[in-house]
Amino acid sequence: QLQVQESGPGLVRPSETLSLTCTVSGASISTSSYFWGWIRQPPGKGLEWIGNIYYSGSTYYNPSLKSRVTISVDTSKNQFSLEVVSVTAADSAVYYCARQVRTGSSKYYFESWGQGTLVTVSS
């Protein structure tokens, strides 16, 4: 049974870097069938796709966040990570990691979600 679990600091100072890790268990991250993605949800607002990564390291980003976001993968640890630089209060959100299907006739949907982790940007 696949599980994805977010971890990282719950509080980040403005202008600093937000760093989160998603640990994958129950399946290998090194599979051609999936992307591994990050989605966030500011308090009281909707879901926003941040970006995703393929196990080879290929990445795709939301154009509105691309200049500040980096997603990376560590296949040896079965983990992938998110960094957002120069954060402001607008980056405060629940951050979810998820597995996204990338092959086959049914694809591009978010199949498995983590429980989410709240990150607050505040001094």
Added chain:
Amino acid sequence: QTVVTQEPSFSVSPGGTVTLTCGLSSGSVSTTSYPSWYQQTPGQAPRTLIYSTNTRSSGVPDRFSGSILGNKAALTITGAQADDESDYYCALYVGGGTSVFGGGTKLTVL
């Protein structure tokens, strides 16, 4: 910047039928947008309901169905129940490895 549109709110009576839609600010939604639908209750992670337009995820009741209606994707709930009261989000694949979520629809069952 691609914008995905959803009704902000909708209301349905218990036992009734409701159709939520998911459109594009410019252009039409088609099966190659691979529309998917997610249900979210407060404090919980989203739950995958429908993918690839009309395929129900495992364990999703058959009162939930997906389709393309005109130039939009649609989620229909037939025989709404009290515990269907949730936020519903659609997501579309817009090419180049990128996806976009709609703003969500808050469904009230009363």
